[in-house]
Amino acid sequence: MTATAANAGERRRYWFSIAALAVVLPAAILVHTGDTIREWLRDMRDxxxxxxxxxxxxxxxxxxxxxxxxxxxxxxxxxxxxxxxxxxxxxxxxxxxxxxxxxxxxxxxxxxxxxxxxxxxxxxxxxxxxxxxxxxxxxxxxxxxxxxxxxxxxxxxxxxxxxxxxxxxxxxxxxxxxx
Amino acid sequence: MIGSIKGPAAVLLAAAMLYGMQRTTPLYSDITSPVPVTGRQGERVDTSAFAIGVANVHLAREVTASSFGRDRTYTTSGVWVIIEAAAAAKQESLSLTSAKWLGPNGVRHALSQRLSSMPGMPGTERLEPGIPRPMLMAFEVPESQLSGATLLIARSAVTPLAEEAWIKITDVRAQNIRSTVKLGRGNRSQPWTLEAQ
Missing domain, CATH: 2.60.40.1240 (Immunoglobulin-like)
Incomplete structure (x- = not known):
């Protein structure tokens, strides 16, 4: 493997991680506040x-x-x-x-x-x-x-x-x- | 040469930053403390849940209050601060139960419990949306904590991140301390009477 190929692979992983944050962060917030959100939804009245x-x-x-x-x-x-x-x-x-x-x-x-x-x-x-x-x-x-x-x-x-x-x-x- | 210093310097810098962050970590009570909404004596202060305005601030060496048909005199080793205000709920029925006198030295004085059953005191009546009601408050504070104080009003003392009205009290001077303030029972629309002597 040449140095440029290793760099390209690293860069791809870097951008993939950044993109994954956009998904993982909201998911983590959702999981941690699950009960609160459920309560909030229950308060939405009909x-x-x-x-x-x-x-x-x-x-x-x-x-x-x-x-x-x-x-x-x-x-x-x-x-x-x-x-x-x-x-x-x-x-x-x-x-x-x-x-x-x-x-x-x-x-x-x-x-x-x-x-x-x-x-x-x-x-x-x-x-x-x-x-x-x-x-x-x-x-x-x-x-x-x-x-x-x-x-x-x-x-x-x-x-x-x-x-x-x-x-x-x-x-x-x-x-x-x-x- | 420079390269060999870089590593330890970075470690030292990181350690210093971590130490600084550790020392300045806010307490949980600071993070969840009420959100202040500032105003001044004599003007209307609007929080999202209620509005309040402070009209008069009386200072006295002692307070005479009638309870169950008998006049009782309440002395103090500090100064009595009697505050006349008006408050209204905005969207929902609520009670204002927390009032504090924040002195210039940063100490918060709670409401005096000795007059808490007087009509008009915080917690004696629920506020309804659209109906402004008179509100009476009494504090006992040291004489040095009179000028430059702020009155803090909230629905309750413990609700995290709720709004609290911070009202700068502008009209208090030590030479205005009366000898006696007399509190009496009033009628439905003005629950107390106040005479300063």
Whole structure:
């Protein structure tokens, strides 16, 4: 083998290694962050739009929004949004093992979490709704039961096109979006 | 001659570089520390998750606060710094639970736990998007740490790489230390009252 031939072989190996980096580096990053990416993908959500009053099958129950009322807030320029919804149980086992997350969204992508205790306006205007439980008590139900739930949110007065999203951990990435 | 020096010189240079890198390796806590978003007292500071503005900074030798209908006086061997601010969440409901007073000597003072149950204190109320709320903070700091300080506000003290508002406090002078600041309970939209004496 001559010196030039050895050089040519070395050069080829050098460029091959450089080119391989372009493939190997992203692959290494992918492998090392695999779990994070999987979690991130699971967080990518997939809404099921439901019209007000319509029934929608989700996570072992039939869901329906029964009311989305706007009440005066106790702070200036705010409103209280009271969302009442119900689930008719179809598959108690499937429903029971879920954690429930509820949020209110608007057309600007803002997201409100539910208040832990209903505001005084709720007690005044809809006392029955104030006694309804939060979303998330699905243990010990049987087929045909209807679970009535209510959540209240404090939003600014100018919040428009509000939608209620309900997601159950076992049914993600799909979630319900009531308009 | 030169060729025989080259080898050892390269080794020495590499050793020096490695030693330098080893000595200056940042701690894990530095790498994952919050990302500062700077601003000044009196202006709105916007992070991606929340906005905050600091209005008034009161200095006092003691604080009187009413709790459960009784007035209690809190003395300190340093100085009380009582801060009135306003904050709002931007996209998501959140709580601001971490506030620190970064003194000119680099020491961070945590919120005073003695007044943490006062209405309006960080963590007593969740912030909702689009609804600005008043926020009250109280620190006990040595007198030498008053001017040239920075107020650090974040959602929590431990979230890696989250944003933290760094607000330069411009309006504090040692001669403005009052003898007493009186904190009382306010109403829903302004949760506290403050009188300086």
């Amino acid at each position: 809404p099921i739009a439901v019209e007000s009053g319509a029934l929608q099958r989700y996570a072992g129950a039939d869901w329906r929004l029964t009311g989305l009322a706007r009440l005066p807030g106790s702070l200036p320029k705010t409103a209280v949004v009271l969302a009442e919804f119900e689930a008719t149980v179809d598959d108690p086992a499937q429903l029971a093992e879920n954690r429930c997350q509820v949020a209110l969204t608007d057309d600007r992508g803002r997201r409100w979490q539910p208040a832990f205790l209903p505001e005084s306006a709720v007690h005044k205007a809809k006392p029955a709704a104030a006694d309804k439980p939060h979303c998330g008590l699905f243990e010990g139900t049987s087929t045909g039961d209807t679970i009535m739930m209510a959540e209240s949110f404090v939003v600014p007065e100018d919040a428009k096109s509000l939608a209620l999203s309900v997601s159950l951990s076992g049914a993600l990435p799909a979630y319900l979006l009531f308009r």
